Amino acid sequence: MVVFECVGCGAPLTVPLTQVDLPDHAVVHQWGNGVRDMPGLVPAGTWAGRDAVVVAPGDVRGLSWVEGRLVGYCCGIDGHGGPNLACACGRPVATRVDDCSLWQAVWFVPGAVRATGDPGPVLPWDAFDWDGVPLTAEDRWWRVRVEISAGAALLRVAAVAGDARVLVPDGPLADTFRHELARCGQRDPAVTLGLAGPGAEPDSDVLLVPRHPQTGEAWPAPGPVVPVAAELWTWLARTAEQPVRPRTSGQWATHLDDDPPPRRCRSITPRVSDVLRWQ
Template identity: 35%
Template sequence: MFACAGCGTELTAPVSRITLPVHTHHGGWEELHPALMEPAAYAVDPRPTGPPWRSWEEVGEELAARQDVYAPAYFVSFGARNRIVIAPGDSRSMALIPEKCEGYCRGVDGRAGPNLACEGCGRAVATRVDDCGSWQTVWLEPEAVVRCPSGLPAVPPPGWDDLERAEHRVPPVEPDGSWSRRWEAAVGVALAHLVVATGGSPVTLPDGPVAELLGHAVALYLPVGPGGRSVGLAGPGTGTPRPRPDVLLVPRHPLTGAAWRPPGDDGAVVPLDSGIWAYFVHPGETSPMPATGVLPPGVLRDDYPLPSFPWYPLTPHEWAFEHTLIGLPAVRSLRMRGYGNQGA
């Protein structure tokens, strides 16, 4: 758990660390979102986030690179690194600071800095974000809190085998028929890595779900067609296609964030949100009909409803793509400049 660095008041429930979700900063505009984090979990963002912000023209390329921004962006964050994010339900003993509760239209967005104070000493310790377009979060300031043991037994960390659990898969379509916001963000992040891995070259996608779901999104940023660099799907339990494609789409570990790699393989890989990767590899039941035979006498047929299909193809979250790309050092090469000059 985390406690106030000033007075020791416990500020969170017991939490265990997982990797920062790739969709953390990327939501749907003017939509209310659920909590980003699962209960009893926390993650750390290594990049500077939040205010104060400075323009690219004011900062310059060298100073921006120190802030992990390697291509022109509208604004560069000079906020704290290693801010800690938890689910709002895991926060304890904190009160809103009324004069810091600015937002866009439906809540607070943290634009004025920390807006939660420790109830023990009044010190500003965290930022509550719940405005439209943002996932519900509480961000603990790294200099204002300290870690302390909860006294509870450690929970076994998730492993690669957990990716096969049905509840780990993230469907691409929401119940209302729209594309999953998590998918839109995750695809944007993966595409930034794919652009770097291929150097902007044409690509060839594998037949099946990858081409069906990602073909439109990839074509927005890379030429797609015969003769391009081959892309394939690989990961734990599935092995590696033979011959090995030029680039492998692999899962990010749900605990460490490390990209899966085949043993002894140092070829190009593109990390993908493990929940999205798991859906590609283990889509689950696709038909309610029995493979053979007929229903027993007297049993009425009860088909599942047809799955929802959005009326437009899956489009990556533009800010997720740009935010990820400008944070990759390879974007500084002249060959990659054209992908990083739109601003963020």
């Protein structure tokens, strides 16, 4: 695990953290309107980032507020006033975001911190559970996460395919992408869309491949690939029935009429507009 420290004075500014792939919903700045129980952008104990390191708000240490920058709109701080957390040496090093409808996070200013310590090994692909069962009825944010991921994936598939028609095989891929892709390219010859990854051999022109859950590296595959979040890829690749649990706590109201409860939740809808709005 690594600790991020201030480049100015060397003070440790986080607890020890492990790396995770930057989630796709990081590009969707705002979710809903006035949602007061937004989850963290990344899980506690982890960090992610490409241009900037992001951690869970509870994982920072030794920081204090920057006066005059604690701005928000109603329930918390939205960070639009610039870095609002400073190291003890006085350098503004990070921006905390915790207002309603915003993923709770602390974003470090690019170049303000450096990682120290041993990050540990990058786990091999087969160390992860690619047959895992999504607890979709217990995780309120599962659908939001994968639908944003699907929106980002759809845009990338359309960009790779250009003006060619995209043929999508029946199953979760078609349920998720066929309707939207039918409105994109119309030129023949068509290209086929398929999956490649753990347990899925490439057999299509354009391949959806998983990103490594730690590093975000794309699964190696030949030809045009569209890397997607491991969580979405697993959902698309595993067509077998999965024990989606009965709804609880007022969620999944549409399943009130299902008896017995469904074994796999209904298809997901790519949230293209949310991705486009904030990218």
